[in-house]
Amino acid sequence: MGRKLLLEHINVPGINTLAVYREKGGYRAVEKALKTLTPDDVVEEVKKSGLRGRGGAGFPTGMKWSFLAKPEGVPRYLVCNGDESEPGTFKDRYLMTHIPHALIEGMIVSSYALGANTSYIYVRGEMMPQIRILERAIEEAKAAGWLGKNILGTGYDLELYVQPGGGAYICGEETALLESLEGKRGNPRIKPPFPAIAGLYGCPTVVNNVESIAAVVPIVNDGGDEYAKIGIGRSTGTKLISASGNLVKPGVYEIELGIPVEEFIYSDEYCGGIANGKRLKATVAGGSSVPILPANLTLKYANGEPRLMSYESLSEGGFATGTMLGSGGFIAFDEDQCIVRNTWNFSRFYHHESCGQCSPCREGTGWMEKILHKIEHGHGTMEDIDLLWDVQRKIEGNTICPLGDAAAWPVASAIRHFRDEFEWHVKEPMKSQSTNYGLANYANPIEKKPEEVKES
Amino acid sequence: MLKVEETQPVEFSSALLAKFDEIVKRYPEGKQKSALLPLLHLVQAEYGWTSVPAMDKVAEFLKIQPIEVYEVASFYTMYFLQPKGKYVLEVCRTGPCCLVGAEKIMNHIEQKLGVKEGEVTADGLFSWRGVECLAACGFGPVLQIGPEYTFYENLTEQSVDQLIDDLKNKDLRQ
DSSP: OOOOSSSTTTTSTTTTSHHHHHHTTTTHHHHHHHHHOOHHHHHHHHHHHTOBOTTTTOOBHHHHHHTOOOOTTOOOEEEEEEOOOSTTOOHHHHHHHHOHHHHHHHHHHHHHHHTOSEEEEEEOTTOHHHHHHHHHHHHHHHHTTSSEEEETTTTEEEEEEEEEOOSOGGGGSHHHHHHHHTTSOOOOOOSSSOTTTSOGGGSOEEEEEHHHHHHHHHHHHHOHHHHHHSEETTEESEEEEEEEESBSSOEEEEEETTOBHHHHHHSTTTTOSBGGGOOEEEEEOSSTTSOEEEHHHHHBOTTSOBOBSSHHHHTTTHHHHOOOOTTOEEEEEETTOOHHHHHHHHHHHHHHHOOSOSHHHHHHHHHHHHHHHHHHTTOOOHHHHHHHHHHHHHHTTOSSSTHHHHHHHHHHHHHHHHHHHHHHHHHOTTHHHHSOOOSTTTTSOOOSOOOOOOOO | OOOOOTTSOOOOOHHHHHHHHHHHTTSOTTOGGGGHHHHHHHHHHHHSSOOHHHHHHHHHHHTSOHHHHHHHHHHSTTSOSSOOOSEEEEEEOSHHHHHTTHHHHHHHHHHHHTOOTTOBOTTSOEEEEEESOOSOGGGOSOEEETTTTEEEOSOOHHHHHHHHHHHHHHHHHO
């Protein structure tokens, strides 16, 4: 059994209440931080822990915190990003539903470290039940003196509020989230200035994912060095993985970073294998934005070594043969799934969610959706596949925010690894409407490193 | 749930305005526009949709221009700019849910209710639509129903039938 830092008490009845959460050692981190550590000490522990942003980008949290500007007389803000909308990702919902106080405790300690006296938890509007749960938890914590004025008699004040979104994937991008929190459309801002300099209301702001903030609690309790001992290399600590798709046991799992992908998919401790006795065809390892990989490259590198669940190992091989850990949204496709149909589905998603500011993304995502719709429905040509490649390439890197890249990568990787399935749709338009391409050779052992796909 | 025509002026109840006041307190002086999204959710919960007169009233309350409200309400997918059924079944249509049968569920709902996506049933009770990822991929197919956004997971055709029948009965009792 791997160590659990966030979900250790998930099955304890009443863990969503302050009383039970306290019994299980909750709010120790607040006592320790506020009474025995300076804000800089807390930042230092988080730096030592090697914690990397759990929302998808994987940027070191401690470093992000250390960039926060601290001009005299200007308020600073901590904003928690609970706009979880990346297809395949549902860990934050799980955490907020079952252990809301883990997030509240993390918010108090983190706000203290950053010198924020007002903090917001931005939760996507569709999660109204979770918003209610968090609001209740905040009330409980406030009544018990963990929030409000002069917390634990230390002179530190903190007000914590939950802000609902309005239904927009783009608001998971931190500057779009800040715009939304200011009551505007969720259009990402041009950076610089980064939020650490000019964020919410133009003030220095840190935006962190729900899971990152919850992870600050065990880091403060046990020390950053202890946290860093878990995991592998620069992928320290534990990570919540949201497992979905054709698995025996989909759900949220806390893993120690570095376990083999094969173990995660097939062991009974985690997903328990592919549902209905089918075989694995492909996976998307870190949420819909990361490259899709065929089964063989999911389990092993191109050189045959086993692939691990870590930031570095999942990206081994670059975009030619690797993918990314992203937000930990692990989607498994069985042999009956159609890669073209799924790619079309994802492209429709990005087209729907593009904010419309940048032409390459606004127009390009629409083109991709249309071309993929055409191929999927048996009207595609070989030129369409090349056009699709061309369009995705012209979106990537040409937009204000990463949504453009996120829209391009799934298309690029689907063509890179599953081109024969796309071509089959073109060559067998009738057949492709009634049957699937199947597993094909996507699970075959890799004998030699595939040649890198030429990009022109 | 009160229905209002677009031309009909709207007066917010004092209970609703009290909630508005409570929310505005969350933000610093002069930043009351931050309350816009939460306020629109409250308006929609009260009236079933966000009409132009209601948005104008929200603008007045927040001391901002009406256009600032319209542009926000039209950007975010959760705000209905037209009247909908009393119960709007919002089914996740994104990748992971489709791997486990979301498309079948949507077809079934369309047949069961006898209306196309976005339309309202003759009795005014139901609408349905496909929405993008609801962050519940491990429990798919899923749907949600506002204004409380109650979640229904691991849907089957039978469980959807049951749900729709339950909502109909619940409405008869009211």
